[in-house]
Structure formats: C-alpha cells, structure tokens
Amino acid sequence: MPARSKAQQMAAGAALAAKRGEIPKSALKGASRSMLESMSERQLAEFAGTKRKGKPEHAAKS
Structure with a gap:
C-alpha cells in the first residue's frame, strides 16, 4: 500500500x-x-519508497 501524503511517507522513512x-x-x-511498533520493515520500506510527485502535503481525514 503506498503512502497517501508526503507527511505519511516521511514518517515511514523515520x-x-x-x-x-x-x-x-x-x-x-x-x-x-x-508506525515503528505496528508495521514490519518491509511495509515501512514500501511506504517510504512511494513517489512524492502529485502527493498532497497531508492526507485528508476520511
């Protein structure tokens, strides 16, 4: 599952x-x-590796 925003991607990278x-x-x-406590290293790498182009700064709350 890719990150939905730049902020989410940066948090996953940290x-x-x-x-x-x-x-x-x-x-x-x-x-x-x-995220550190609830996700595996593989999931975090997938989130952190998401392309940033076209992503909003913060995801809209749903």
Whole structure:
C-alpha cells in the first residue's frame, strides 16, 4: 500500500531508519513512533519508497 501524503511517507522513512538502527527509537514521536511498533520493515520500506510527485502535503481525514 503506498503512502497517501508526503507527511505519511516521511514518517515511514523515520520509522524505517529507527527499525534499522540508524537513528535512536527515542528520537521518534507521533505517527512515526506508532508506525515503528505496528508495521514490519518491509511495509515501512514500501511506504517510504512511494513517489512524492502529485502527493498532497497531508492526507485528508476520511
């Protein structure tokens, strides 16, 4: 499933970096912290690898 916004993609990238040990988990907050706990590394990589072109800054609440 691709990211729906730039913010979601960036949060997934931060969570992925923490999961890989590149940044400390304590540096995460908000959506990236919950993504770290609830998603696998593969899912995070898929979200973080989404193309940004045409994505809104923030996803509309549904």
